[in-house]
Amino acid sequence: MSVRATLATARRVLWQIRHDPRTVALLLxxxxxxxxxxxxxxxxxxxxxxxxxxxxxxxxxFIVMFLVTSIAMLRERTTGTLERLMxxxxxxxxxxxxxxxxxxxxxxxxxxIVCTVGFAILGLHAAHGAWLVGLLAIANALLGMALxxxxxxFARTEFQAVQFMPALIFPQLLLCGLxxxxxxxxxxxxxxxxxxxxxxxxxxxxxxxxxxxxxxxMAAEVLAVAGFTVAALGLGALTLRRxxx
Amino acid sequence: xxxxxxxxxxxxxxxxxxREVLHGLSLEVERGSVTGLLGPSGCGKTTLMRSIxxxxxxxxxxxxxxxxxxxxxxxxxxxxxxxxxxxxxxxITVGENLRYFAAIVGADRDRIAQATATVGLAGRxxxxxxxxxxxxRSRVSLATVLLNRPELLVLDEPTVGLDPLLRSELWDxxxxxxxxxxxxxxxxxxxxxxxxxxxxLLMRDGELLARSTPDELRRSTGESDLARAFLSVIRQSHAAxxxxxxxx
Numbered sequence: 001m002s003v004r005a006t007l008a009t010a011r012r013v014l015w016q017i018r019h020d021p022r023t024v025a026l027l028l029x030x031x032x033x034x035x036x037x038x039x040x041x042x043x044x045x046x047x048x049x050x051x052x053x054x055x056x057x058x059x060x061x062f063i064v065m066f067l068v069t070s071i072a073m074l075r076e077r078t079t080g081t082l083e084r085l086m087x088x089x090x091x092x093x094x095x096x097x098x099x100x101x102x103x104x105x106x107x108x109x110x111x112x113i114v115c116t117v118g119f120a121i122l123g124l125h126a127a128h129g130a131w132l133v134g135l136l137a138i139a140n141a142l143l144g145m146a147l148x149x150x151x152x153x154f155a156r157t158e159f160q161a162v163q164f165m166p167a168l169i170f171p172q173l174l175l176c177g178l179x180x181x182x183x184x185x186x187x188x189x190x191x192x193x194x195x196x197x198x199x200x201x202x203x204x205x206x207x208x209x210x211x212x213x214x215x216x217x218m219a220a221e222v223l224a225v226a227g228f229t230v231a232a233l234g235l236g237a238l239t240l241r242r243x244x245x
Numbered sequence: 246x247x248x249x250x251x252x253x254x255x256x257x258x259x260x261x262x263x264r265e266v267l268h269g270l271s272l273e274v275e276r277g278s279v280t281g282l283l284g285p286s287g288c289g290k291t292t293l294m295r296s297i298x299x300x301x302x303x304x305x306x307x308x309x310x311x312x313x314x315x316x317x318x319x320x321x322x323x324x325x326x327x328x329x330x331x332x333x334x335x336x337i338t339v340g341e342n343l344r345y346f347a348a349i350v351g352a353d354r355d356r357i358a359q360a361t362a363t364v365g366l367a368g369r370x371x372x373x374x375x376x377x378x379x380x381x382r383s384r385v386s387l388a389t390v391l392l393n394r395p396e397l398l399v400l401d402e403p404t405v406g407l408d409p410l411l412r413s414e415l416w417d418x419x420x421x422x423x424x425x426x427x428x429x430x431x432x433x434x435x436x437x438x439x440x441x442x443x444x445x446l447l448m449r450d451g452e453l454l455a456r457s458t459p460d461e462l463r464r465s466t467g468e469s470d471l472a473r474a475f476l477s478v479i480r481q482s483h484a485a486x487x488x489x490x491x492x493x
Contacts, residue, residue, distance in 0.1 A: 008344075008345055008348030016334060089349065090321075245261060
């Protein structure tokens with residue numbers, strides 16, 4: 001691997017995003033707009049807004065980065081730039097880390113805005129600090145990126161890649177405990193929820209925003225998120241082939 | 246031949262999409278030459294080039310590039326490849342594309358300026374690649390491969406759709422690179438480009454029909470026009486095939 005190639009790749013991805021101001025605006029504004037919508041939706045029920053809104057601040061980057069990465073990687077595959085990169089002195093890990101750095105920075109900016117609005121203006125509480133929610137948001141963004149990278153290998157077209165969002169992300173959102181506490185789910189759904197990466201991301205966020213002490217469970221959940229990220233990146237790297245049929 | 250070949254292909258067989266596209270192809274490319282790979286669209290030129298740069302899964306046979314098996318990690322600095330469709334990023338500028346590829350291969354600003362001038366895009370660095378014409382995009386793609394002066398350049402139809410003047414300038418550049426010791430393999434489906442090459446490889450239906458030079462080809466076929474000469478080679482090979490099917 002080469003630091004120069006990794007940083008060059010990160011810089012190139014950021015250039016691509018910079019030339020697309022509408023995407024930047026959407027990335028930065030939409031999560032905050034949705035959170036504000038929830039605020040008005042639950043105007044008379046501050047507890048519900050707190051229960052859903054606080055962890056959601058750290059989940060937006062996961063959802064967005066999954067989508068952005070799967071489309072970006074699909075484009076690299078279909079426009080021939082990936083094949084071109086594979087003939088150059090550049091390791092696969094340089095490409096993966098380059099994307100990770102660029103999208104990690106973008107996720108940090110996104111999390112900063114949504115957390116500032118959520119915790120400072122809309123009255124959400126993060127018992128263990130909004131900064132912890134922000135850090136978890138970046139970790140979740142990297143998880144979303146890793147899953148998106150892996151998923152992109154199974155899409156031939158952008159139409160397919162976009163469909164992976166409802167197919168792979170919605171079930172995780174529904175089962176992670178955000179909408180229905182997991183111990184109230186049918187037992188088989190509870191079991192399924194344990195297999196989904198987002199469950200651990202949500203549990204950690206719920207813990208960070210609730211007053212109870214963090215405990216060892218928090219560390220285990222963060223490790224689980226990191227483990228899923230590394231596993232998905234590894235699987236994603238396997239789909240970046242130097243030789244193709 | 247005094248020197249070892251820059252490139253040897255032995256009995257290369259490749260299957261793509263369930264059908265064999267290269268049927269046991271063998272050839273050599275001399276160092277320091279501009280070799281034209283000519284043949285109609287769909288005859289296997291791109292598949293052969295992909296095999297040479299090591300991105301194609303091959304069924305059997307051997308491809309040796311600059312003394313190493315095709316696709317070896319150490320060749321990635323020594324071999325430059327442009328695909329037929331320009332493989333550059335459309336959503337960033339010409340200059341940004343060049344700076345990205347330069348950072349990967351370790352080329353400095355002077356090299357970027359030289360490569361940009363060579364393909365006639367000086368002064369266009371701030372333009373988004375997506376706003377360029379098809380020919381201009383392929384020139385950006387070509388510039389990115391010239392950055393680190395590779396020993397072997399594999400160029401898939403680099404001059405398609407270009408202005409005749411620029412096309413002739415690019416052929417001059419190819420010869421200049423060859424005089425500097427580089428080896429170039431340039432594909433084209435247009436026979437009028439054949440006269441620009443030092444050596445010719447004529448392909449059809451996944452087979453190598455002839456290995457020649459423009460003059461030799463004209464002499465052996467008695468045709469002054471290279472397109473007609475190619476036609477005559479095809480007819481001869483058909484006739485030979487009818488007499489003895491084992492001899493292709």
